[in-house]
Amino acid sequence: MKKIRIGIMGCAAIAKKSVVPALLALPDQFEVVAIASRSPEKAQEFAFLFGCKAITGYDNLLLEDIDAVYVPLPTGLHDEWVNKALLLGKHVYAEKSIAISFASAQSMVENAKKSSVALMEGYMFLYHTQHQKVKSLVAEGAIGEIRNFRGAFGVPPLAVENFRYDDxxxxxxxxDVAGYPLRAVRFMLGDHFKVTASNLYTDPKTGTNLYGSAFLKDENEIGAQIVFGLDHFYQCNYEIWGTKGKIKVERAYTPAPDFKPTIILEQQGKLEIITEMACNHFIGAMQAFYDSITGVKSKEEHYTAILLQSESLQQIKDLSKA
Ligand SMILES: NC(=O)c1ccc[n+]([C@@H]2O[C@H](COP(=O)([O-])OP(=O)(O)OC[C@H]3O[C@@H](n4cnc5c(N)ncnc54)[C@H](OP(=O)(O)O)[C@@H]3O)[C@@H](O)[C@H]2O)c1
Incomplete structure (x- = not known):
């Protein structure tokens, strides 16, 4: 099968630490051709590190002979760059959150369809094997019928200059953080969950939202609560509560590739701690991107996931003002 020539748009920390190494770990699938930055020095530094070409300016990256682009830019810049890449017929893997509005996500998906290219959003945790273990426990009836989901992702304050504080x-x-437990609701419980209530606190100092929560439910009144924040005691988990037991995943969204995550299964009079294998979900995500590009797996499922996720984020924003 064809090797995909990929360019990296922006010398982001996540590209350096996790995503480019994952692409390099798949040499039969990807060739990292070039990396672009607004700064020539930064592009040189990253290009040297990864043995690829340094490009100054994101437009210039799109002039390269590449099939695909990885976009780890701040979300507010995606509309311009993701759409430019899609309209030039490039497959795009864009970091979460892919869009600042549902309308923007719709235009990206339309453009991806128009160009018949793959478009994926960077929720790498979906490719960690620990969640397959949870799904099998649920399918085997370990916790009975599901009655509730709770997911939390909150991190301590970041450096004030971090783009996450720039609305x-x-x-x-x-x-930033809300998208993870939100994506986990549908991933674990199904696509039929809708947002019904939310709260979102905006920091008057930065004009940027700092924390919040949301409630989702399905047609059977099964509820899901998500909580998130950027000035919190660290939490990165979800739990699924059923008629006969409860499963908690302690390090749900960001386990490092060498970390062995634990799943806690509670049943009447019994508590089991299951230690899962370490897994590099970044490699799994890049393999999924390759499979979507090459048609081994459907492009459509990723388009749908992007639309459902962006619609829910939009609803959380809108309902918090209601
Ligand atoms: N999937 C995951 O596990 C995961 C984890 C962490 C982050 N992320 C996502 O990845 C993206 C990048 O996060 P990061 O933590 O790696 O951020 P970062 O290191 O700050 O990288 C963002 C990059 O965007 C470019 N950029 C262009 N205009 C910018 C501006 N006005 N302000 C700041 N940066 C600008 C910069 O590249 P140049 O200077 O080279 O042009 C910068 O290196 C975000 O969307 C984030 O949500 C995903």
Missing amino acids: KIGGGALF
Whole structure:
């Protein structure tokens, strides 16, 4: 099968630490051709590190002979760059959150369809094997029928200059941490969950939302609560509560590749701690991108996931003002 020539748009920390190494770990699938930055020095530094070409300016990256682009820019810049890449016929893997509005996500999906290219959003945790273990426990009836989901992702304050505190380029807890437990609701329980209530606190100092929560439910009144924030005691978990037991995943969204996560299964009079294997979910995500590009797996399922996720984030924002 064809090797995909990929360019990296922005010398982001996540690209350096996790995503480019994952691409390099799949040499039969990807060739990292070039990395672009607004700064020539930064592009040189990253290009040297990864043995690829340094490009100054994101437009220039799109002039390269590449099939695909990885976009780890702040969310507020995605509308311009993701759409430019899609309209040039490039497959795009964009970091979460992919869009600052449902309308923006719709335009990206339309453009991806128009160009018949793959479009994926960077929720890498979906490719960690620990969640498959949870799904099998649920399917085997370990916790009976599901009655409730609770997911939390909150991190301590970041450096004040971090783009996550800049509302103008899509900063804020909603587009950063909220997306994880929100995505986990549908991933674990199904696509039929709808947002019905939310709260979102905006920090008057930065004008950027800092924390919040939301409630989702399905047609059987099964509820899901998500909580998130950028000035919190660290939490990165979800739990699924059923008629006969409860499962808690302690390090749900960001386990490092060498970390062995634990799943806690509670049943009447019994508590079991299951230690899962370490897993590099970044490699799994890049393999999924390759499979979507090459047609081994459907492009459509990723388009749908992007639309459902962006619609829910939009609803959380809108309902918090209601
Ligand atoms: N999936 C995951 O596990 C995961 C984990 C962490 C982060 N992320 C996502 O990845 C993206 C990047 O996060 P990060 O923590 O790696 O951020 P970061 O290190 O600050 O990288 C963002 C990059 O965007 C470019 N950029 C362009 N205009 C910018 C502006 N006005 N302000 C700041 N940066 C600008 C910069 O590249 P140049 O200077 O080279 O042009 C910068 O290196 C975010 O969307 C985030 O949500 C995903």
